[in-house]
Each structure stands twice: as C-alpha cells, then as structure tokens.
Amino acid sequence: MALLEASDLSKSFGGILALAEVTLRVESAEAVGLVGPNGAGKTTLFDCIAGWTRADTGRIVFDGRAIDRLAPYRRSRLGIGRTFQRLELFTGMTPLEHLLVAERVRAGTGRLWKDLLGLGRPTAAERDLAAETLALVGLEDVADAPVSTLSLGRARLVELARALVGSPMLLMLDEPSSGLDDQERRALVATMRRVRAERGTAVLLVEHDLDLVSAVVDRLVVLETGRVIADGGVAGVLAAAGVRRAYLGPAR
C-alpha cells in the first residue's frame, strides 16, 4: 500500500480550476518530483495534502488513514513535514531554537505545569538531537544566529531542517532551490540525497530546475493547468512531447 494516496483531487478558486481530478501516489521511501509551469497547481496540491486548503472533491489517505478532514497541525503530527515556497520561518529565533521547539512539539512532551515549575527548558538530549539535524543540512556554523541574518539559501535549509525534525515519513518541499546560487543548489542536492540515504524519508519535491529534480527523484509527475499530463520514470517523462510543449511552448 502506498504511503500517500491522493485520488481525484479537484479544487477551484472562484472561476479558476487549480486542480482537476489529480491523482498522486507516493510509496514509502520513494522520491517523486512534481513539476509544471507557473500556476499549474503544484502549491495548491501541496496545500491540499498538508491541510491548508480543503479540496472540493477527492480523498487523501496517508499511511492507511483518511486525513481529508484533519487540521494541518494534526497531519504534521502524523508524519508529514513540509517547507513553503514563501519562507515561513520563526523570525527572531535561531536555527537551533527552530529545531528545539519542533522536537518538543513533535514529541508532545511539553506541558504548561512543567514550564511553570522550571522544567520546560530543553534537555541535553534534545540539544544533541537538534545539533545532529543541523549537521545533516550543514548549518552547524550558524546554529545560534537569528534567522533574519541568514542568506535566503541558508534560510531555506533551516526550513528543511525544521521539516526533518521527528523524522517525518513524507517530506514535501516546495521549490527549495528558488533564490539559491549554483553552489548552494549543489549543496542542496547533496543534502537531500544524504537525508534520503540516512533516514529513508519519502520526498515529494516541487522544482522548476529540472536538472536538480532529476538528480534527486525516482519518478516525475507533470502538472499543467491542474491536470496530470505525465507520470513515470524521469528520462521517459522528460522525453515525452506533451511535457516539452508544456515547458517550452509548441514547436516552431
């Protein structure tokens, strides 16, 4: 059984059909790339799966459980981690603090009475775990710098690290490479490969940079104006005529 099974998702905003009966499966530990031109509905699909948008029709089953009606935070606790196309960092906190608070929440061990008795501060074990995750994405050197002082590329890595806390079963990344320079892109690819190798996390990756996607994923799904127009192995999909048209326009 697939880890994530989204079937027949449709969503319209006013007159715009952002998703039209999209079906998407992600197996455990599989990496799937989701590509398509601007406005294809990629982010909308993410929002439906992670709970920020409710699809008009369709079903979403995650890990054998129907999650259509759960709030985003409940889906997160079930094991869906995500990043955002527009950064959603905790301004004013450091990368280390991002991870510490994420650990507490995912573990569900925080209690108000513990806070009031002075037992709410992070433990040494939690700090070690956070340091480990920071090392995984290569942010050790800025662990204690406020995120507002980081470059966009490193800020995206903080979001990635935050999404990784608690080892989610499914990691959803929305254009993690936008705004990054070439060197940062290579580092990002290396990081994603390392994450997959070390943790066996399933990845759903939205990306415009096809080279980057090809370097990371096993399978490619192409969306165009809310419809899946191709789904399969990377090389095969990229060669398909419809995909080339969607990306490059009709042949002249």
Added chain:
Amino acid sequence: MSQFVSFVLPGIPYGCAYALMAAGLVLTYQASGVFNLAFGAQAFVSAVLFTIAVRAGWPGWIAFLVSVVLAAPLIGVLLEQVLFRFTRTAPPLVKLVPALGLLIAIPSLVQLVIGTSARVPSSLLLSPSEVYFHLAGSPVSGEELSTTVVAVVVIILLALLLQSSGLGLRMRAVVESPRMAELAGIRSERVSAFAWGISSLFAGLAGVLLAPIYPQVNAANFTALLVAAVAAAAIGGFASMPLTLLGGVVLGIVQEVIAGYLPSGSVLSSGLRPAFPFVVLAVVLVSRRSLRGAQPSLGDPLAGCDPPPPSLRPPARMAEVAIGSRVFAGVLAALLLVTAAVLVPGNWEFTLTQGLVLSVIFLSITVLTGLGGQISLCQATFAGAGAFAVGQLAAHFGTPVLLGLLVGGGLAAGIGALVALPTLRLGGLSVGLLTLSFALVADNVLFLYSWSGGGGSGLSVPRPTVAGISFASSSAFFWLVVVLLALVSLAVRLLGAGTTGQELAAIRGSEIGAASIGVNVNRLRVVAFTLSAAVAGVGGGLYASLQQSVSPTDFNYQFSLVYVVVVASIGIYTVAGAIEAGLAYTVLLQLIGNLPSRYSSLLGLVFGLVALSYVRHPEGVVEYARIWALDRAEQLARLLKRHEQAAGS
C-alpha cells in the same frame, strides 16, 4: 408610524457622521494598510478649531475652511509623511500602537493648549436648534438638516472621484504590494498621502458636523463616534465603500430607534444604546468570512524583498557583561526596594505600591502580546473582573482577599478563554477590535449591575489578612505586593523560557510555520489569552485592595488602550519592561498630580508621543536604552581585555 419616524430622524445625522468617518477609515486602510484609530482624535481637533473660530466671531464658512478643509488634511498628510509611511509592511501591532498613541496624545495636547473649559458648540449651515419643517409630524432641525445635506454631498463627490480616476483600484494595488504597484507605474507614495489627506478631511468633517449634537466638545464623545465608525467599516469588510456607508447610516438610525423603543430605567436599556455599535462590531467581525486570517502562499509576492523585521531578542552578550549587568540590576533593585521601604514619605509609598500593582496588570500584556503576539484592547476589563470578584466575595461571604485573588484570577481566566474563542480565526487587527468591543460592552452593560461592579457607588474592598497577620498598613501591603509581583514575574519568565513560551514565539514568527511542525495554534492562542487574563485579574484584585474600594470607572476601556500604549513604549517583550512601565506610569502620574490641574493631560501626551517611537523601536525605549548601554559596556570590556593581554605578553 409618526412615532417611528420621530425615532428615525434624529438617527440620520449620527448615521451620516458615522458613514463619513468610516469611509475615511476604509480609505486609509486600503491605501496604507493602517487602521487609523487616531481619526477619533482628528475629528476632535477639527471640532475644537471650528468652535473656537466661530466663538471668536469668524464667519461660519471661514471657520469651516480653516478647521476642515485646511487643518484636517494637513494633519493627515503630516502623520502619513512622518509616521505611517514607514509602517506599510509592518505587522498589525506596529501599525496599531502609534495610532493608539495618537488617539491618546492628540486630545491631551489640545487640552493642554486650550484648557478644559466647556465649549459651546456651533452648527455649520443653518441655525442648529431652529425647526425648518416637519416630516410625518416630526420636527426637522437645522442641525439635522445641515449634517445630512453636507454628508450626502461629500459622499457623492467621493464616489465620483473614486469612479472617474480609478483611484480605488490603484489603492488596492498599493496595499497588496507597494513594489508591484510601483512596477506597474503607480506612485504608491502619492496614492497613500492622498488617501490620508482625503480621509482626514472626512474625519474632520464628521467631527464638525457632530459637534453641535453633543452638549460639549470633549474627546470621549469623539471616541464613541470612532467606534461606531469602526463597526460600519467592519460591515463593509474594511474594503467595500458602499457597504461601509450604508452600514454607518443604518447603524446611526437603528441605534436611535432601539433607544426610542426600549423601556427606560434598566441597565440594559440605558447601556444598550451606547453599546449597540460594539455589539454590531463584534457580530460582524466574527461572522464575516473575508475578515478571517490569511492562508499560506498568499500576500505580497515581493514580500521576500523586504528587509527582515528587526530582531526583538536582545543580542547575546559576553559572559562578563551578562553577569555584570545581572549583578547591577539586582543591586539596583535591592537598593530601590530598601529606599522605598525606609526613606520614602507616605504618599510616595502609595505611589510605588500602585506602580508595582500596575506592573502585575502590565505583565498580562507581556504574556499576551510580548510572548503570544496577540493584540488585546480589553486587559483593563480582565483586571476589572478580578477586582470585582475580590470585592463581591469579601462583601458577601467575607472571603479573605488572597483567596479572592485566586478566584478573581480564575474568573478572569475563564472570561479570557471565552473572549479568545471567537478571535481564533481572525487576524491581528480584527482581534484588537473585537477585544475593544468586548471592553466597551463590559463598560456600558456588564459592569453596571450591582452584582458585578457594585452599582453606582462601587464596592469597598479590605486589605488582606494572612494567617492572622494583617497587611492593612501601607508598608505591610507594599511588601506583600513585592512578593506577589516577584512570584508572577517568575512565572512569566518560566513560561517564556519553557515549551509554551517557545511555541508562542514560533507562532509570533509564523503561524503557518508553527502549524507545519504540529503546533496547535488555536489551543495556544486560547492558552495565551487565559493566562494573560488570569494575571490581569490578580493584578486588578490587588489594585482594588490597594485602593480599598473599586468602581467600574477604575477599569474603563480607555485604560486598556493606555495600558497597551504605555507597556509598548517602555518594553513589551520583557518582564523588566512591564515593571518599569508600571513604575514610570504611576510616578509620572504623581508628579503631574502635583502640578496645576491644567497640566493633568501631560501624562497622556508623554506616553502617547513615546508610543510613536514604537515604529522604529518595537523593543521599547527603555529596552533600547538598555541594549545601547550594554553595547557600550561590551566595547569597554573588550578594550580592557585587549589591554590585559597586551600587558600579559
């Protein structure tokens, strides 16, 4: 029928003024994202200028030109240029605090310059009280006629302007994304300044039109006008001009009709008329879908280009400086306490105790706004709930005060949770307005019953007695307050450092990001409101016990506004900030109390103006000074270290 008409007619001028002011609110909100509560004060300024000019013998139309056509837009453009230009991309609190500061500072300034003498208002076009004709048997006075005619003409002019110039569309573009608008060739600076000018003109006009209806021109009347206008703007979803105008007029009429048909005499009927707009505001805020919070991936597509907001956390310090500053603060606090206990004369002892009690109430703002990032304009109401609980329990059951404080805190906490529930899906501005409307309903209805606020004479409250030891004397009570304040401060610090505090900090940074790691944002918002209200309730109970009496006016909604402004200007993110704010407020109050009475408004002026610095220094002026001093100390420490090393080698 004729009775109905006789109720409707007097409502029309009110409705017209509400509509004008509301149109101004919507215009500025659309053009600059600022919900300018200071329009209440600006209306007041125009009304005062107009009245003074007319009484000085100027012809009405010249007085009108000067006070409305000239002065009002001038003030608006000035505010936009020196203040609100810089807040366009700021979070709601940063937009709200300076507006609140102005709402308090401007009337204080007027009072300081002109004095407090009652002014006889004068009407615009026609003689105010003369009856010009009858409508369905009801007299129509010159006042009603001129207000209505002027308002309708001006609104038609506005509609034509917005229609013909496409200005409305450009304003929307500027708010959505100033930079995108600029890329499309719109001069966003100009659009915004223009909108501020026009809407300030509207506010001034509303003020001058309504002035003759009130028995005297005072600031409180214009705040009431403001809140009604806020309700009308909410009916229009802060966006739709026709709905806003309609909302204003209907509100004014329904208010009078209700007042006409309700039986007189009960608290409900006397309170419902003034409270009606707030009830409407609350209902509209909760039920209108368009006012709900934002979704991910929406908003300014170029927001990433903004410089990041200044970090509010104090920078990490060298170990020597960190320890040194703690020792310094500890010694200073101990010295102050000893001085307060030993040297200070009687009336100052009361002032200091009052300052520390107020600090407890202010800590509730530290919890809710500093830690939780939520805006509340009803903290005084929570404090009042605690105070009345202590008073009622002591009066009816002889409950000891300390136990009463616990019950009062609990009661306030419950009310806080109830207030939090409808705010859950709202954005920052709407939460602030909803809590404000709750405060006003409490003032006008809930607190007026004898079972709550004790009726007209209020309640008398004893000083505490614990295990046979009486804290009735002022010095014993002082120490009790010191201990309780220390306990509450410690609790707030632990809360901030613990899981809850970190989760709240995450929410403050990004609600969407917080939900993505599994934070139940709704639950935490309720928790923040509950804890904050509990702290406020305890503080309010202490306040009542300090004064040994309490009445509803002690916790008037205006205090809620003043509290937020004072704490925000001194330091809203730290425990120390709350205590400094409490002391600064009462000490200044006492100092000004020693001056001749015409200076009594200095307090509002000082804090109102300091609050304007919030735009640049959201950490607060004292916190800013502390960071500055510690920076210098650190430089010095580095220098010394280098010297030592040089000498050692």
